[in-house]
Amino acid sequence: MSRLTDLLRTAKQLDPQLGEDLEAEVRPLQERLPFGLNFERHAPEAVELAGHKIRKGSKVRVLPPRGSTERGDQRIWVVKSIRGDSAEIVVPNGEAVETASAQIDDLILVAEFRDRIYPGLRPDGSVERGDDKPFHTVINGENFHALEQLTFTHEQSVDAIYIDPPYNSGARDWKYNNDYVEGDDLYRHSKWLAFMERRLKLAKRLLKPDNSVLVVTIDEKEHLRLGLLLEQTFPEASIQMVSSQINPAAVARSGQFGRSDEYLFFVMIGEAGPQRLPLGGDWVTTKGRTHKGAIRWDLLRRSAENAARTDRPGMFYPIYIERGTTRIANIGDPIPLNADRTAVATPEHQEAIWPIRKDGSEGRWRLGPSAAREAWNAGYLRVGSNKGENSPVYYLARGEQKKINDGIYEVVGHADDGSVVTSTLDASERNVVPATQWRISSHDSTQYGSRLIALLLPGRKFPFPKSLYAVEDTLRFFVADKPEAVVLDFFAGSGTTAHAVMRLNHQDGGRRQCISVTNNEVSAEEQVKLRKDGLRPGDSNWESLGICNYVTKPRLRAAITGDTPDGEPIKGDYKSIDEFPMSEGFEENAAFFTLTYESPWRVGTDRAFAAIAPMLWLRAGAVGRRIDAISNGWEVADSYGIINDLDQSSEFIAALQAAENVRIAYIVTDDEGRYQQLANELPGVETVRLYEDYLRNCEITGDF
Structure with missing residues (x-):
């Protein structure tokens, strides 16, 4: 393409219109990314939805007999009719259509990602200790569909996304199209990329375009591909990768180096960037940086590129010191490029310092002579020490001078040589941004991941949980100054991200909220045992052992209440920055939901309000009372109101005006004119037309 670009440039010079026409034809070819990340975009995924109601027209699979561990029939059937406990199902079979009869109990609902879905939420309980604080929410469901649902409630509203996706290790740690992806699958990298791209594109719609961050953790198996995928998906963002030690002991690998770290990709959108924070000893670097608490004196002699005398002859001049001391006596002028420095006369009782590099060659100073004199006069x-013409000279750069002017450092005196002596900062005042190598003791995933979960949920295990403090520290760089930030984790696993957000709120009184999305998958090993016992997905004994029900929700309940699932006070204390007994819990609220699949007809005719109601509450900020039913034509809660009888508009408007914190008014009507009329009478309040806006959003997302 580079040669083609040169030819197009030449064509434009000869004939501007021809050049523009050719460029317009070539641009679509360039967008095919022949030099970018190319992979097979596999057929859209399909997911089995255990426990969801099967209706006429539903897509289903036929489950293997109870007690069998076989994979079963993977064809997707369509329910033609239902009679009692049985259903007639059909599936294309070549040019013919195969028909069969099956018990409803032997069928499981299937959703293909090419299909439009109309999501809802079924409440599964809550824990409330946070008074009027927003609720953290946990959604049990397929994360791609949950992201589709969130485009209605949180489009361009999320401040930070933190995800820990499957690492594609080949160890049956994730599924594609309802199958575990094995290590010998020739397309496993391609499947992983297709899997991730679909979700990242939806996640992009949720992030605030002016200031937000996406953090993705990964190891060496996919970090190269992930980096390219992020570059392609977020071309406008600033992307940086950090290496973080998560296991000081390292994991031994046959024939390889032991693995002790993982990578964090930071996708910084708009004005987002890591904030300067007061960091502890683990983060401190050397060489007298501000991390140590002292003001930073930089070497005046330039190093690295463009550091030779010949690069900037005007920066080659002598600095004179009193003989035998380090006190500056005067600053000379630049000498001609062809002049010999040894021929320059030195005043009596003085010594000349020149910018001589370590290899003996002539270098240059960072400041010109007038700027150097100005800095000298100001102290x-x-x-540093008297080493003849090679004596090191230090100066305070403009950034450090500004810290003095801004009062961050105070000039407490002057040294014998006249240079300023400043105050130092204690640990709480050292606001810095760390480097890209993190070796933080509290990020140990064994000590502060696995063992911490064992304290919260005795007897329960979760594979490879993140250190609570690692997630907390990572988020702090981007939400420390956002006390009401919305954080999303759509690979929530054990719930570490929500737990970390609670920790951040505890430290500064914030009202941040976390949306956690996880499925209720049972591990591959556990599935075999359960199937041999005659259980299936959807059975209560099966579902009770899934990730969401067995780990995620109980962990967050325990974190908030301070009690284990058995009602015992949690043993142990939180560490790192904010240390207190875990048994104290948090003054936070959390609500739990399961993703449901509604029909557009039921939604449009107001027959699915119970399923849509939690989404309306989420969109209004997930704060205060939730409106789960409307009995008198309208209802107003803490942050929103709903009206489905427009003949009562006057009463509804009066109630909204009397409320202090109402953000949204939902208006249920098929009449566009009446909707606009009511919306015009609610200045300063966002209005949403139901169910038109919801259905339109589902249709747009379904075409995604």
Whole structure:
């Protein structure tokens, strides 16, 4: 393409219109990314939805007999009719159509990702200790469909997304199209990329375009492909990768180096960037940086590129010191490029310092002579030790001078050589941004991941949980100054991200909220045992052992209440920055939901309000009372109101005006004119037309 670009440039010079026409034809070819990340975009995924109601027209699979561990029939059938406990199902079979009869109990609902879905939420309980604080929410469901649902409730509203996706290790740690992806699958990398791209594109719609961050953790198996995928999906973002030690002991690998770290990709959108924070000893670097609490004196002699005398002859001049001391006496002028420095006369009782590099060659100073004299007069220039013409000279750069002017550092006196002596900062005042190598003791995933879960949920295990403090520290760089930030984790696993957000709120009184999305998958090993016992997905004994029900929800309940699932106070204390007994819990609220699949007809005719109601509450900020039913034509809660009888508009408007914190008014009507009329009478309040806006959003997302 580079040669083609040159030819197009030449064509434009000869004939501007021809050049523009050719460029317009070539641009679509360039967008095919022949030099970018190319992979097979496999057929859209399909997911089995245990426990969801099967209706006429539903897509289903036929489950293997109870007690069998076989994979079963993977064809997707369509329910033609239902009679009692049985259904007639059909599936294309070549040019013919195969028909069969099956018990409803032997069928499981299937959703294909190419299909439009109309999501809802079924409440599964809550825990409330946070008074009027927003609720953290946990959604049990397929995360792609949950992201589709969130485009209605949170489009361009999320401040930070933190995800820990499957690492594609080949160890049956994730599924594609209802199958575990094995290590010998020739397309496993391609499947993983297709799997991730679909979700990242939806996630992009949720992030605030002016200031937000996406953090993705990964190891060496997919970090190269992930980096390219992020570059392609977020071309406008600033992307940086950090290496973080998560296991100081390292995991031994046959024939390989032991693995002790993982990678974090930071996708910074708009004005987002890591904030300067007061960091502890583990984060401190060396060489006298501000991390140590002292003001930073930089070497005046330039190093690295463009550091030779010949690069900037005007920056090659002598600095004179009193003989035998480090006190500066004067600053000379640049000498001609062809002049010999040894021929320059030195005043009596003085010594000349020149910018001589370590290899003996002539270098240059960072400041010109007039700027150097200005710094010297202000006390911002000093000599480190007397080593003749090679004596090191240090200065305070403009950024450090500004810290003095802003009062961050106080000038407490002057040294014998006239240079300023400043105050130092204690640990709580050292606001810095760390480097890209993190070796933080509290990020140990064994000590503060696995063992911490064992304290919260005795007897329960979760594979490879993140250190609570690692997630907390990561988020802090981007939400420390956002006390009401919305954080999303759609690979929520054990719930570490929500737990970390609670920790952040505890430290500064924030009202941040976390949306956690996880499925209720049972591990591959556990599935075999359960199937041999005659259980299936959807059975209560099976579902009770799924990730969401067995780990995620109980963990967050335990974190908030301070009690284990058995009602015992949690043993142990939180560490790192904010230390207190775990048994104290958090003054937070959390609500739990299961993703449901509604029909557009039921939604449009107001027959699915119970399923849509939690989404309306989420969109209004997930704060205060939730409106689960409307009995008198309208209802107003803490942050929103709903009206489905427009003949009562006057009463509804009066109630909204009397409320203090109402953000949204939902208006249920098929009449566009009446909707606009009521919306015009609610200045300063966002209005949403139901169910038109919801259905339109589902249709747009379904075409995604």
